[in-house]
Amino acid sequence: MTQTTTSPVGALGPGAADDANAAILARLDAMSAQMAVMAEQVARADAARAQWAELVETLVPVSRDVMDMTTRELTALESDVTIDDVTRFARTSARSIPQLTALMGQLGSVSELGGELTSISGAGVAKLTEVLQAAEDKGYFMFAREGAAIADRIVTTYSEDDVRALGDNVITIINAVKELTQPEVMALLNRTALTIQEVEETPMEPPSALALLKSMRDPQTRRGLARVLSMLHTVGAESPAVTAR
Numbered sequence: 001m002t003q004t005t006t007s008p009v010g011a012l013g014p015g016a017a018d019d020a021n022a023a024i025l026a027r028l029d030a031m032s033a034q035m036a037v038m039a040e041q042v043a044r045a046d047a048a049r050a051q052w053a054e055l056v057e058t059l060v061p062v063s064r065d066v067m068d069m070t071t072r073e074l075t076a077l078e079s080d081v082t083i084d085d086v087t088r089f090a091r092t093s094a095r096s097i098p099q100l101t102a103l104m105g106q107l108g109s110v111s112e113l114g115g116e117l118t119s120i121s122g123a124g125v126a127k128l129t130e131v132l133q134a135a136e137d138k139g140y141f142m143f144a145r146e147g148a149a150i151a152d153r154i155v156t157t158y159s160e161d162d163v164r165a166l167g168d169n170v171i172t173i174i175n176a177v178k179e180l181t182q183p184e185v186m187a188l189l190n191r192t193a194l195t196i197q198e199v200e201e202t203p204m205e206p207p208s209a210l211a212l213l214k215s216m217r218d219p220q221t222r223r224g225l226a227r228v229l230s231m232l233h234t235v236g237a238e239s240p241a242v243t244a245r
Helices: 014-077 083-095 097-138 140-157 160-168 170-180 183-201 209-215 219-236 240-244
Strands: none
Touching: 083 097, 097 140, 160 170, 170 183
């Protein structure tokens, strides 16, 4: 007796078989997509490993040279610096981190202060330049240069004894200048200078004796003659120093 074997798909109807085939195909597509993603990730991992391997091959000689140089330097410093010194320095540096942080903050404040001072000093320099330019335009520097030249001539002309004598008589000189600068004296000198200038500018014949006698009738002439005689009397009087001799 012969048995007939039927597959599950064949046991189904035509519509159900098509749906089952479509589901299988969808699963196969999903698996293919997952396999493609996994293959791409594996390829990326291989590329990253290749880059790391190339980087390691590049850095190994460099690191070996650095280690060799460090070893040589430490060997050269072995007589001066020991491991205990390095350890002590590291501990001290670690303990000093708060102070270093505070110092860095102070340096920042000092830098800001320096910036402010720079801006202020820039404005001050500009104002000083403006003032100096105004002084130059008014002739202060020219006067200072000429005054320095006068002082140089005075210093080279007078000796130490002359300067000492000037110091001894400076009070007398100042008093004389003070008296000469009185308003009435300055007015008299001004009138005298104007009169002399007028006489020099207007040539005239010398006056006769009769004209001089007539001018004596003028009150101002007599007053001036009295002042001149008084001045001559003062000039002819002996000084106290000569009398003491």
